[in-house]
Amino acid sequence: MSPSSLEPALSVHGLCKTYGERSVVGPLEFSLPPGSVTALLGGNGAGKTTTIGMVMGLIEPTAGVIRIFGHDLLRERYQVLGRMNFESPYVDLPHRLTVRQNLRVFGLLYDVADVDAKIEELAEALALREFLDRQTGRLSAGQKTRVAIAKALINDPQLLLLDEPTASLDPDTADWVRARLEAHRATHNCAILLASHNMSEVERLCDRVLMLKEGVIFDDGSPADLLARYGRDNLEDVFLDVARGRAGAA
Numbered sequence: 465m466s467p468s469s470l471e472p473a474l475s476v477h478g479l480c481k482t483y484g485e486r487s488v489v490g491p492l493e494f495s496l497p498p499g500s501v502t503a504l505l506g507g508n509g510a511g512k513t514t515t516i517g518m519v520m521g522l523i524e525p526t527a528g529v530i531r532i533f534g535h536d537l538l539r540e541r542y543q544v545l546g547r548m549n550f551e552s553p554y555v556d557l558p559h560r561l562t563v564r565q566n567l568r569v570f571g572l573l574y575d576v577a578d579v580d581a582k583i584e585e586l587a588e589a590l591a592l593r594e595f596l597d598r599q600t601g602r603l604s605a606g607q608k609t610r611v612a613i614a615k616a617l618i619n620d621p622q623l624l625l626l627d628e629p630t631a632s633l634d635p636d637t638a639d640w641v642r643a644r645l646e647a648h649r650a651t652h653n654c655a656i657l658l659a660s661h662n663m664s665e666v667e668r669l670c671d672r673v674l675m676l677k678e679g680v681i682f683d684d685g686s687p688a689d690l691l692a693r694y695g696r697d698n699l700e701d702v703f704l705d706v707a708r709g710r711a712g713a714a
C-alpha cells in the first residue's frame with residue numbers, strides 16, 4: 465500500500481533502544497493521528513528524550529520501525545524530513561551566527577520558498593525582532609528557546625517533536641509560546657509529540673498522554689481519562705501515583 469495522507473503522522477512499532485546490555489526504551493508501540501498533540505510523560509530517566517531522539521533520527525534505534533506519514537524514517541528519510549521538525553535543548557544553534565543567519569541557514573536547508581519573508585513572519589509571531597541581528601550565543605536561555613521554536617517552525621512542519629519546549633521560559637512567556645504552538649497545530653493540522661515535566665502544559669495542550677516508566681508505556685489516555693482512572697483532579701497527582709507505585713489504574 466502506498467503511503468497516503470490518511471496515514472498517521474507518526475507511528476512506531478517495536479521501537480527499542482539498548483545501551484550495552486541495558487534496555488532504556490521499549491518495545492514501544494504508538495501512533496499519532498495528523499493534528500493530534502501527544503505528551504510523553506515520565507520521571508527522570510524514563511526514556512522521553514531517547515524516544516524523541518530516535519524519532520528525530522538523531523539516535524539510532526536498536527530495533528523497531530518508525531513511520532512518518534507512512535514512510536520508513538530510516539529508509540525513506542528524504543521523503544519525510546521536509547515535513548517534520550524538532551526543538552530540543554540538547555541541540556544548540558551555532559553561537560557566532562546571528563539569529564537571522566541561523567534561521568536563514570535552516571530555511572535554506574529546508575528549501576523554504578521565501579526565507580526572508582518566513583523569518584519576518586516568525587520574528588513577528590515569536591517576538592524575536594529585538595534580537596534578530598544579535599549573535600545567538602549572547603541570548604538568554606529563554607530567548608534561545610524562542611529562536612529554537614522559530615527554527616522548528618521554519619518549514620511549516622506537519623509533525624513537530626518538542627523536548628520540554630517551555631522548560632527555560634518564565635510563566636508568561638511559556639504561556640504565550642504554548643499559544644503559538646496551538647496556533648501552528650490548528651493552522652497546519654500539525655501532529656505534535658511533546659516531552660514535558662509541566663503538567664499544566666500537558667493538560668492544556670495535549671489530547672493524549674503516554675506515561676512512560678522505565679522505557680515502556682505504563683499508561684495511555686486523554687488527560688480526562690487519566691484523571692478519572694486515578695481518581696485525581698490534576699495530572700500532577702496522577703504522575704506522583706505512577707512514579708511512587710500507587711498506580712490507581714484499576
Ligand SMILES: Nc1ncnc2c1ncn2[C@@H]1O[C@H](COP(=O)(O)OP(=O)(O)OP(=O)(O)O)[C@@H](O)[C@H]1O
Binds near residue numbers: 513
Ligand atoms: N548515551 C547513553 N549511554 C548510556 N545510557 C544512556 C545514554 N543516553 C541515555 N541513557 C540512559 O537512558 C535512560 C533514559 O534517558 P532519557 O534521557 O531518555 O530519559 P528522560 O525521560 O528524557 O529523562 P529526563 O526527564 O531526566 O530528561 C537513562 O537511564 C539514561 O541514563
